[in-house]
Amino acid sequence: MSVVTRFAPSPTGMLHLGGARTALFNWLYARHHGGTFRLRLEDTDRKRSTPEAIAAIVNGLTWLGLEWDGEIVRQSERRQRHAEVAHELLAAGGAYRCYCTPEELETMRAEARAAGLAALYDGRWRDRDPAEAPPGIDPVIRFRAPQEGETTISDLVQRDITIDNTALDDMVLLRADGTPTYMLSVVVDDHDMGITHAIRGDDHLTNAFRQTQLFRALGWEPPAYAHIPLIHGSDGAKLSKRHGAVAVGAYAELGILPAAMRNALLRLGWSHGDDEIIDTAQAIAWFDLDAVNRGAARFDMEKLQSLNGHYIRESADSVLLIDLEQRLAARHPAAATDEGRRRIAALLPEAKARAKTLVELADNLAFLFRDPRDAMTPKAHRLLNGLSLETQAHLGALAYMLEELAEWDEAELERFVRAFAEGEGIGLGKIAQPLRAALTGSHASPGIFAVMVALGREETVARLNAVGILASGR
Secondary structure, eight states: OOOEEEEOOOSSSOOBHHHHHHHHHHHHHHHHTTOEEEEEEOOOOTTTOOHHHHHHHHHHHHHHTOOOSSOOEEGGGGHHHHHHHHHHHHHTTSEEEEOOOHHHHHHHHHHHHHTTOOOOOOOTTSSSOGGGOOTTOOOEEEEOOOOSSEEEEEETTTEEEEEEGGGOOOOEEEOTTSOBOHHHHHHHHHHHTTOOEEEEEGGGHHHHHHHHHHHHHTTOOOOEEEEEOOEEETTSSBOOGGGSOOBHHHHHHTTOOHHHHHHHHHTSSBOOTTOOOOOHHHHHHHOOGGGBOSSOEEEOHHHHHHHHHHHHHHSOHHHHHHHHHHHHHTTOGGGGSHHHHHHHHHHHHHHTTSOSSHHHHHHHHGGGGSOGGGSOOHHHHHHHHTOOHHHHHHHHHHHHHHTTOSOOSHHHHHHHHHHHHHHTTOOHHHHHHHHHHHHHSSSOOSOHHHHHHHHOHHHHHHHHHHHHHHHTTO
């Protein structure tokens, strides 16, 4: 049997972490078994399904690198097929028409709640003659669910779970206006698409019992179910915005790499020994459902950022350069020029070792394109404003001499500045710290000689000469 999985979100909102993890697990399971991964939009709720939500789902999966096989299936385009199945079941006696009014249903629910019972439909039209129907009522079509015995789900994560059939009522298959319900649509689509494994959140576990009953009534084999636990925050509470961004699209804006996000999502409820860093190729080779935990997973933003730092360090500079150019050019158009790209590329190997997100990496390199006096850290400002006249003279002399330096590379710059400091009878630190503050506007940066190479001779000299202007304003 060839494995076929599906990710089937309702396009009524953004793609959240829980949905993204569900998509990842389905994608990995299909790829691990050499099978097929399908994308289905369960847009039967026409009022709440929006083009914006569909775009967010498609863009989120694309950013994550979870490519699906075949065309996207839209449930709304298969309504006629769903209705046909309901009518076939009706003709076979597996369903019936229910003429309850909305008022009757509400009274039924209220009485059940008052008695401390589940608000289930009481089956009053299950065996009644349609000739008794009140005038002007368009009926719904309800499933004739088994009333005796039990239904068991052999869940691949939760193990065997059994429910008494009296706990389930006769669910609606077709509404009074003839539109299919979610429960009917899911069963028909899973069958028609040949879905062999339905991997989804455990909030769908109750649905699995109803859907299994409907599959069997239609004479179809239900897929193997795997219900994975929900995701909580690092404090064990239900995941919310206070734990970090909830929508997947926000993580791209925060500077998280897709590979890091996949790794982090993989580790939310799945494990392989003590391995924490698992690249995609290894995940495909290792992933199976027997290692999915039954307890709720905990999402930790700090762990994600730490993991992201690893993937930044492992990423090719050429890949990071594309993203950094876009982020920096939004604030400093010069970053998108040939010279701007040269400056970024010159410092990227060292700068990426210090950053946990692409936003942080871009912020750490922004000094390449701005006057350091316009965004100076308090510590750097105090350092430059506290320069002695002697140190100012040293910087001025150094700037003058750098204009005549024959070679402009890290090794030669370090040799020259060290020799200059020794010649002036001062330690390298006495010149390096104000040099860093003058060139970057900060007390911390990549290696100062790498910074000088990235800025180039002309910009380096100009920034050193500007120190006198700053100091004179004390």
